[in-house]
Amino acid sequence: SAVISQKPSRDICQRGTSLTIQCQVDSQVTMMFWYRQQPGQSLTLIATANQGSEATYESGFVIDKFPISRPNLTFSTLTVSNMSPEDSSIYLCSVVPRGRWDEQFFGPGTRLTVL
Amino acid sequence: GESVGLHLPTLSVQEGDNSIINCAYSNSASDYFIWYKQESGKGPQFIIDIRSNMDKRQGQRVTVLLNKTVKHLSLQIAATQPGDSAVYFCAENIGGGSQGNLIFGKGTKLSVKP
Numbered sequence: 724s725a726v727i728s729q730k731p732s733r734d735i736c737q738r739g740t741s742l743t744i745q746c747q748v749d750s751q752v753t754m755m756f757w758y759r760q761q762p763g764q765s766l767t768l769i770a771t772a773n774q775g776s777e778a779t780y781e782s783g784f785v786i787d788k789f790p791i792s793r794p795n796l797t798f799s800t801l802t803v804s805n806m807s808p809e810d811s812s813i814y815l816c817s818v819v820p821r822g823r824w825d826e827q828f829f830g831p832g833t834r835l836t837v838l
Numbered sequence: 839g840e841s842v843g844l845h846l847p848t849l850s851v852q853e854g855d856n857s858i859i860n861c862a863y864s865n866s867a868s869d870y871f872i873w874y875k876q877e878s879g880k881g882p883q884f885i886i887d888i889r890s891n892m893d894k895r896q897g898q899r900v901t902v903l904l905n906k907t908v909k910h911l912s913l914q915i916a917a918t919q920p921g922d923s924a925v926y927f928c929a930e931n932i933g934g935g936s937q938g939n940l941i942f943g944k945g946t947k948l949s950v951k952p
Contacts, residue, residue: 727881763846765927765942766882815881825870825931827940829881 725750725820727830735836736806743802744833746816751796754819756827757789761812772799772816806837846925850949857915859946861928866909870931872940873902873913877924885913885926915948923950 726749736742746755755772770778770791778791793799803810813832820828851857863871869890874882888895888902888911895902901914911928925947929940 765944766929766940767942768940825872826884826887827872827929828884829874832881834879 725752725818725828727816727818727828729814729816729830729833731833732831733834733836735838737838738807740806741802741804742806742835743800744814744816744835746799746801746830748797748818750820752818752820755793755799756817757791757799757801758815758817758829759812760815760832766815769801769814772801803835806835808837811835811837846945846947848947848949850951851918853918853920853950853952855918857913857918857922857948857950859913859915859926859948861911861913861943861946863909863911863928863930863943864941865930865932866906868930868932868941871902871904871911872929872931873900873911874927874929875922875924876927876945882927918948918950920950920952923948 728747730745734742757769758766759769760766768781769784769789770780772778772791772793774793774796788804790802801814813834815829815832817827817829872887873885875885876882886897886900886902888904893904899916903912913926915922925945927945928943932939
C-alpha cells in the first residue's frame with residue numbers, strides 16, 4: 724500500500740481564518756479523496772481531488788468553503804476557509820494506488836480545532 | 839468544547855476469544871465492501887475487502903462474511919488480542935463505476951479485556 728503523510732498533524736485555529744492541509748503520497752496514485760470525521764462519528768466524503776481540474780464535491784460541500792488542489796499524481800491540498808467551531812474535525816486524505824481498482828488507503832489525518 | 843457525537847456500539851471481549859462485528863449496509867447496488875480499523879489518533883487502516891460476487895473471504899485472523907439477501911456484512915476476528923482494540927468501520931462502494939465512492943457505517947468500538 725502507499726505511504727501517505729499529512730501536514731499539519733493537528734492545529735488550533737481562530738474563527739474566521741483558513742487552514743490548508745497537505746497530503747503527500749510516496750507513489751503515483753489514480754485517485755485521491757478528502758474526508759471529514761467529526762468527533763466520535765464516522766467518515767464523510769468531502770470531495771474527489773482531480774488532477775489538473777476542479778474537484779468533484781459531494782452534497783453539502785462546496786468549493787468556496789473547501790477549495791482543493793491536486794497539481795500532480797502524488798500531492799493534494801484541502802483548505803478549510805473562514806473557519807467556525809463547527810469545522811472542528813479530523814480531515815483525512817485517502818488514495819487508490821495504481822493497479823488497485825477500489826482499495827482506498829488513508830492518511831493519518833489532521834486534527835483541527837477551531838476556537 | 840467538543841461536540842457530542844454518536845454513541846458508538848461497543849463490543850467487549852476477553853483476550854483470546856473470537857469477535858464478531860456486524861454491519862448493515864444500505865444500498866443493494868453496492869458491489870464492493872471494506873472493513874477498516876481505526877485506532878485512537880490515527881487514520882483508518884485497511885483490514886480486508888470483499889466483492890459482491892463472493893460471500894466469504896479470509897485473511898490473517900480475520901474473515902469477512904457477506905449476506906446480500908439481507909444486506910449484512912460481518913467481520914470475524916479470531917483469537918482477539920489487546921492490539922485489536924479499536925473502532926471498526928465497514929464501508930460500501932455503491933458501484934456503477936464510481937470508483938472510490940465509499941459510504942461508511944457508524945462504527946463499532948471493540949474493547950479487549952486482558
